[in-house]
Amino acid sequence: MDIVIDTSALLAVIVDEPEREEIVNRTAGHTLIAPASVPWEVGNAFSAMFKKGRVSLEEAQEGVSIFERIPVRYTIPALAASLEIAHEYDLYSYDAYLLECALRRGAPLLTLDRRLIKAGKRLGVSCLEV
Numbered sequence: 001m002d003i004v005i006d007t008s009a010l011l012a013v014i015v016d017e018p019e020r021e022e023i024v025n026r027t028a029g030h031t032l033i034a035p036a037s038v039p040w041e042v043g044n045a046f047s048a049m050f051k052k053g054r055v056s057l058e059e060a061q062e063g064v065s066i067f068e069r070i071p072v073r074y075t076i077p078a079l080a081a082s083l084e085i086a087h088e089y090d091l092y093s094y095d096a097y098l099l100e101c102a103l104r105r106g107a108p109l110l111t112l113d114r115r116l117i118k119a120g121k122r123l124g125v126s127c128l129e130v
Contacts, residue, residue: 001030001031001107001108002030002031002032002033002105002107003026003027003030003031003032003033003107003108003109003110003128004032004033004034004098004101004102004105004107004108004109004110005027005032005033005034005038005072005109005110005111006034006038006095006098006109006110006111006112006113006116007038007041007042007045007094008111008112008113009023009110009111009112009130010034010038010042010067010070010072011042011045012112012130013066013070014042014063014066014067014070015055015063019112019130022130023110023130026110026128026130027110031073032070032071032072032073033072033073033074033075033101033105033107034072034073034074034075034098034101035074035075035076035077035094035097035098035100035101036074036075036076036077037077037094037097038072038074039067039074041094042063042064042067043064046060046063046064075101075105077096077097077100077101078100078104081100081103081104082096082097082099082100083096085099085100085119085123089119089122089123091115091116091119095113095115095116095119098111098116099116099119099120099123099125102120102125102126103123103124103125107126108125108126108127108128109125109126109127109128110127110128110130111127112130117129
């Protein structure tokens with residue numbers, strides 16, 4: 001089964017958040033799919049962690065190394081459909097890309113973002129909650 005995974009879930013695995021084990025268990029044996037924007041979102045998350053003093057450069061680089069070992073298939077989102085979703089549900093385009101990807105593939109979305117889960121459910125996307 002394909003599972004669309006977002007940056008929040010990937011980061012929880014990378015930085016060993018409490019949800020890590022459940023995310024790994026829920027995704028084991030499945031194909032992870034994500035919009036092509038996710039690697040840049042991961043980089044942005046680490047730069048935000050720098051600003052907050054949460055990680056050093058070396059820790060961020062180790063996190064990137066872990067991220068790069070996670071097998072994810074990247075897809076290009078349909079921009080027009082994604083913008084419709086962003087407009088309808090008052091989302092940033094990055095969140096809309098995830099929902100569009102899940103809809104197009106008929107795949108569930110795994111995210112830790114409660115607002116995204118709420119929008120996904122309203123849109124008819126199956127959400128795997130952790």
